[in-house]
Amino acid sequence: MPLTSGNRIVLGDINGQLQPVFTKLSNLHAKNSFAFAIVTGNLFSEDNDAVSDLLANKIAVPLPTYFTVGTTPLPARIIEKIEKDEEICPNLHFLGKRSTTKTSEGIKIVTLGGQLDDKIVGLSKEQHLPYHTVSDAKALHGSHTADILLTTTWPSLIRTGSKVPLPDGITDVEGQDHIADLSATLKPRYHFSVSPEFFFEREPFFHKPTPDAPEFRPLTRFISLAAHGNPSKQKALYAFSLQASVDPAAPLPPGATASPFYSRPNTKKRPTLDADSYSRYGGHDRNGHRHKRGNGGFRGERRAPGPDQCFFCLSNPTLATHLISSIGDDAYLTIAKGPLTTSDTYSSSGVEFPAHALIVPLTHSATIAQMPDEDGSREKTFAEMNRFKEALQSMISKGSANKLGAVTYEISKGNGVHTHWQFVPMPDETIRKGLVEAAFRVEAENHSYPAFEVRDPGVGQNDGDFFRAWIWTPPSEDNSEGSTKCITMPFDSQIRFNLQFGRVVLAKLLGLEGRVKWQDCAQTEDEEKKDIESFKAAFKEFDFTL
Known part of the structure; x- marks a missing residue:
């Protein structure tokens, strides 16, 4: 109306x-x-x-x-x-x-x-x-x-x-x-x-x-x-x-x-927010948003959703804020709802909580490249998201005594809704053997997607749509600082890209195929609160927002 x-x-x-x-x-x-x-x-x-x-x-x-x-x-x-x-x-x-x-x-x-x-x-x-x-x-x-x-x-x-x-x-x-x-x-x-x-x-x-x-x-x-x-x-x-x-x-x-x-x-x-882009956004529900009818009341009809309904916007009153760990100037950190890894996945390595985390920009934008940049906010957001990624890597490195590395991946899609990065720990041995990179390349071939390129498009200003994965190897005797390899798959609008691509690849590598869909991994709120408290305790030493 x-x-x-x-x-x-x-x-x-x-x-x-x-x-x-x-x-x-x-x-x-x-x-x-x-x-x-x-x-x-x-x-x-x-x-x-x-x-x-x-x-x-x-x-x-x-x-x-x-x-x-x-x-x-x-x-x-x-x-x-x-x-x-x-x-x-x-x-x-x-x-x-x-x-x-x-x-x-x-x-x-x-x-x-x-x-x-x-x-x-x-x-x-x-x-x-x-x-x-x-x-x-x-x-x-x-x-x-x-x-x-x-x-x-x-x-x-x-x-x-x-x-x-x-x-x-x-x-x-x-x-x-x-x-x-x-x-x-x-x-x-x-x-x-x-x-x-x-x-x-x-x-x-x-x-x-x-x-x-x-x-x-x-x-x-x-x-x-x-x-x-x-x-x-x-x-x-x-x-x-x-x-x-x-x-x-x-x-x-x-x-x-x-x-x-x-x-x-x-x-x-x-x-x-582009209404059509939300209709193409898969993998998340919008349960909990109230609609009321009547003269002057909340709208009962369907309308273009705004940030108050976006799954990743802090202005959404139904957002599960109890999962949020840290809020910076340009991005925030939250553990995943329905995480791929659980508190048991890496308990033998010293990480006794689901370390599957999301790094989310505060700006509501389909991609980093589409963010307004009048005050350099595009680069500032990208830099702070990288700072969260590096802090998570340090946390995992210390908690596992360098037994775990990590993969951070992103889908940068012009008709998406709210871009974000997903961080998932991976066994050090799996990374060093090249199995993570190989798994991404094989899954891409299976879907007839374009080939991966070894490069980092940064904010992606001139790159169109792409899938990006940073594969981080933890410190070792040969490399005291660890190392990161970024692989990027460019794709265009003719590709029907699977929004669960990254999670599918990592689930297969970890033998967690039954946890591909986050909705199938739902936890009670008490379980989520227990996980976030453990996560915050481990991350506190590395949390630059405190």
Whole structure:
């Protein structure tokens, strides 16, 4: 369904004043016919009578209303409803603390609720507690764009270049760099936040044009709402409209300024996702993504999936984040779901956990070569992925006393979805005898694929589609540093390439043909958590992200 024009309304902290606020909203809705409402900040205060009345449908929510986590935890009974995937009450939808949502009318809302807890490493596990991490913010960079961005905290530098004064008695508001990076990356049309004591609306600001659209400067409006019932009677409601499309030739509004985030480092423009490429992407499911129907609700119809549904994007709210080991600046490391090797495969060599790992770029792109490269991010991503690969090799080398080498392989396919590398340990003897390289070449011949070449295409900028495998031999008496041989098979669109090719080759070499399909190797979440804890303990010494 296309994006439609119309009025929307956003509300500041409600703090449990459900009956009076929704009564007021109902009166406003009767006069203005809002498409939906958004609560940025705290909808609830505690698990009290107001929650009971809401759950008993004694409080009417007059129109589709979305909410997230603010500065207080959600009530236990609300969490229970959400975790059971049950309706809280008609018209009330939980966006999640870290989420990307598209409404039924096509509006994309990106949410990062809660306040920063810098003591937590990696992604936060709780969706209902009022804190988030820098990694949570980084994960949302993969959403590329947003019509609306909701954050509990302000971005740093937001008042730079602004002439809008703060109210008397308010000297400044502490903003945060990771929120500024997120806003600069997504370039939302509206960025809403909260400031309980006052209302603040900055002048609209424009972002730099891109090579793809040199005449278009995306515009963002930052608005922070006061809490309902605040003693100064500052504005706690804000009505706004979104046009069906953005006119790139439209003049900038009076008073607009340049983006205050120009000086922010590491902001990246993300590529869009090709819907057709996802339909060709095999070997992974998308279970767990919720669709809701109804006016203003989640879309029930099939649509082009975005990073919130991608199997490898950290912005996917259903991603198995408990499998993630480390998150860097440009890539992250996770152990494989349904791993080829198990905790028993190499236990005799001293590696008592599945060391089958994935190295995944944060940028959502079918290949490394297709990543935007305005700030050198292509080479930076490739370098960090190699750094993860080398760290894994060091871990395996030490853990096995050099009895194990490894194979890292990649499918670089222009109509893929999200490129990644798979790392699998291999017995040192198998590698030194040349059996790994021979196995890849024989399997290619069996499929009538092109022959392997001994070369490394790097980021693959001019190489088209290819399969690449790095075969690493661990250190020995003759070679104290070990060695790597890269073999690459180029192929074109006429080749129906088997996406399980690498796993098939290694499964045959290891006598694990029954584990070719990851779906056949599923583990319980408790088993996965046990494996990741063992993996993290072994990798900690080599983890450069800590």
